[in-house]
Structure formats: C-alpha cells, structure tokens
Amino acid sequence: MDGGGSIQKRLAVNNGPLEIIYRDEQIIAINKPHGLLVHRTKIATERDVFALQLLRDQIGQRVYPVHRIDRKTSGILLFALNEDVNARLSTLFREQQIAKTYWAIVRGFTDATGTIDYALKKDNGQLQESITHYKTLAQTEIPVPLGKFETSRYSLVEVQPETGRMHQIRKHLAHIHHPIIADRPHGCNKQNRLFKDKWSMDSMLLHAKELEFKHPVTHDVLRLRAKISSEFERTLSFLKFEKIIS
Template sequence: MQKKPKPSRPSPPGPRAYPVREADELLRYLLKTLAGQGRNSIKAMLARGQIHVDGQAVTAYNYSLQPGQTVTVHKEKPPEAPPLVGLSILYEDEHLLVVDKDAGLLSIATEQEKEWTAYRQLMEHVRAQKPEARVFIVHRLDRDTSGVMMFAKSEEVQQRLQTHWRDLVKERTYVALVEGAVRKPEGTIASWLKESKTLKMYSSPYPNDGQHAVTHYRTLRTGNGYSLLEVNLETGRKNQIRVHMQDIGHPIAGDKKYGARLRDLHRLGLHAKVLAFEHPMDGRMMRFEAEVPKALLRPFAGKGKA
C-alpha cells in the first residue's frame, strides 16, 4: 500500500514593510502598527534584531523615526551570532561598533598570525544579522593591550574617522602600570618616532626625523616597585606609550620588547580606559570607558581605589 506523502509545513511568513508617515519613537510606532502584538513580544523582536529601519536592524526602543522611512518586521528569528571570546560590545549602531578588548586577543590578523581575532569575531557578529554586512578597522590595540576599541561598519565611516581622527577624537586615556617609582606627579614626553629594520619603534635623537609624538601622563600611585599612571595621547603613533615610558626609564610592566625587567605580570601593563569622540555621521558626543583590569591594580592591593 502506497504511503501518503506527509503534508509540507507552511513556510513562515516573509518580512512585512510598513511606511512611516509621521515622526515617532520606534516602540510606540510598533505598538500602534502591529495590532495584536503585546509590548513584551515586540521588545523581544527588537532585542533579537527582527526589526529593521531602512534595511538596518535597530534594537533601541526610543529610536527616532522620521516620515519617509520604512520599518520592516521579520517574523523569523535571525540566526544567533557565535558568542564573543575575549571582547564585549559596549555600543553598536548602524555605523559603529565600540568594544572592550581583553589582553591576549589580536585586533586583526597579520601576515604571520592568522588566528581568531576581534575583527573576525565582529564580522561574524554583524553577518548573523545581515549576511552582506562587514566591519572595518579604524585603529588598533596591541595584542596584550586591553580596553576600548572602535570599528566602522562601512568604508565611508572608516574613511571619515581616519581622515578626521584628530578632530573627531576628543579623549584617549590609558592606564599604564610601569616599573619603578615615578617621582614627578605629571609630565609630558615629546619625541620623533621611527621604526627600525626589526620593526621596533624608537625615539630619534634628531628633530623632525620621523613622526612627532606627544604623550602626557599623571602619576596615580606608586609602591612595591611599580607606578600606576594615567596617560593621555595627544598623537596616536605606533607603540607610542611603550617607547615613551622606556624613554623616561619606566618601561611598561611586562613589556620585554621595550625594556621591562620584572617578570611577575603575565600581560602588558597597558589598558585603553577611555575613548571619547564625535559620532562621524551625526556629531553626537560619545564617551566609553572600560574598567581597569585587576592585574594592573594588584601591586597596590589594600592601598585604596585608583
């Protein structure tokens, strides 16, 4: 006896597009537009990236809608991005990603090292929501430097940020654990940086010979053979802080390449604590801060908060 074919399951409904006719906030608009959907259900759809505005996933309840825009509701749940390892997202919109990177994670692969990187993970993260999406490197942190780092979501945003970096970026503050007791409460280091044939940066003894670099520092704590400094960059050259700390006789803890001698810190004692900038597309002031890792505070345990 011939078996009856099993009835095929109906395909899930495709995305539905809704025009925006007057200014409104996204959640309020959806509550009015999606009759029969409860507030919690709509919030869950927003959190899962199922609501798009003009083709971009939006998760903010209070996102400002303008007449002429299109809101698209995707009934299917998007595939989940793999969990991030060694970094967490501090902020995301259709133009930018700001992350807190752990020490030990490469920002982007090099010719010599093709391993799992912040860049590759974030590429998978954005493609889980939109298969054709991409991320673009704006600046880098060394593998063993932790802290705040920014990526662009388009070449246009990347170029704006890189071209107008000095105008858009208002603050880049690091915390550095250095060897020895820094006696001066604050200071400024300026030099001309060059790169050797072995790819090591150094300060040239000659004026105008290389890239001008300026680093400001303030001493936060000293003790147990270390100092904790707040470091503010006026320029952003390759390995700038590492070279300048070596120049004043207080190399970054754990930085064998630039003169560190002590071996009890199993990472680089450098952390990008604050990144503040004007949003490249709408001019909003943005400020992000990453908590100082405990490893950098351990030499001062029991001596109060930095």
C-alpha cells in the same frame, strides 16, 4: 575601581567571544582582550584568530577597524559599520580629534604629571614627532626586594598620547625609565621575570581605557570606556594599589 560605560549608551554583552561596550547603526566598540590581534598581519602569521573576524561573525555583518591597538594591549577598539563612517572616523583619528586615554602600571615612582616629547623612528629610519602626556593616579611600595633595592616601587599612570606612533606609549615610558610591566621588548627584563615567577603575571599592563570624540553622523559627544582586564585588576590587588584608589 572604575568600571566602564558611555555618556551615550551602554549595551549588554552580546552572546559571543567579544565584549561589546557600544553599538549604534554606524559604529561599534569592543573591549579587546590582551593577546588578540586586530586583523591579519605579516608580523604574526602563526595566528588565526582576530578581532575583526570574531566581531564580524558575532554580529553577522562587515566591520571596519578605524584604528589599531597592539596585540598585547587590552581595551577599547572602535569599528565602523560602513565605508563612509570608516572614512570619517579615520579622518578624526588622523587629525587628532579623538582623545585617547590609557592606563599603565610601570616600574618606579613617576612624576605627578609630565609630557614626553621624544621623536620616534619609523621602520625606514625617518623620525616622527611623538608626544605623550601622563599623570600619576597612584603609587605603591611593597616589601619585595629586587637587585640592590630592598623594596619595589610601582606607579599607576593615566596616559594620553597626542600623536599615534607605533608602540608610542611603550617606548615613551621606557624612555623616561618607567617601563610598562610585562612589556617585551621595551620593558625591564628583571621586573618582567619577577612578575612571571612570583605572581604568574605576564600580560602587558597597558589598557586602552577611553575614547572621546564627536559622533561622525549625529555629532553627539561620545565618551566610551572599557573595563580593565581581570589580570590588570589582580595586579592592582597584589601590588596593594586597591588601598590607594578604591
């Protein structure tokens, strides 16, 4: 199974709580663990540990998060090291000039490829165009009954969101009836309970695996990759995916 790396540079992990997968004078990228918020937010006032503060303290300088991934999502998270580069990277994200690739483990057998074009509502009720592309990397069927089915089927999918709406991938995969395992509230409660009771697994299986973009200063093409988490790896193993993709 794939590790990580970059076509430009890969750094050893600094001594600290966060895995740094890329760093130069302008930008830094980490492999954010599941459950860690990017920064302080009103929706999780009980939390007092955040990626922004941890990284700032770890490298001893101010950092600027140029995008967000959900608390429950693991994977690559990009920061700028100064305000000018932060503005440039934010523009690249806004203009959809950064290619984002995720891995997800979902319920059922997905089509070989697909595009989900389904508008999503903002908090104020306004509809936003939302487009997600996916392809199936592997499928597995295991002899674990659930409900009226004697076996359980799962797919490992590679997902590339064209737009960047809140919870877009989670909502879109649920919309096509292939919810992400351990997703709450968009997932399947029966599957989530099965994974927790049978395998003690309750980490949402969505991983931000890769970012590809032109460096805002050097203009070199960067392809940054983040290793999947140990829980994601363990799930691939007990679902017997490793026989398919290793």
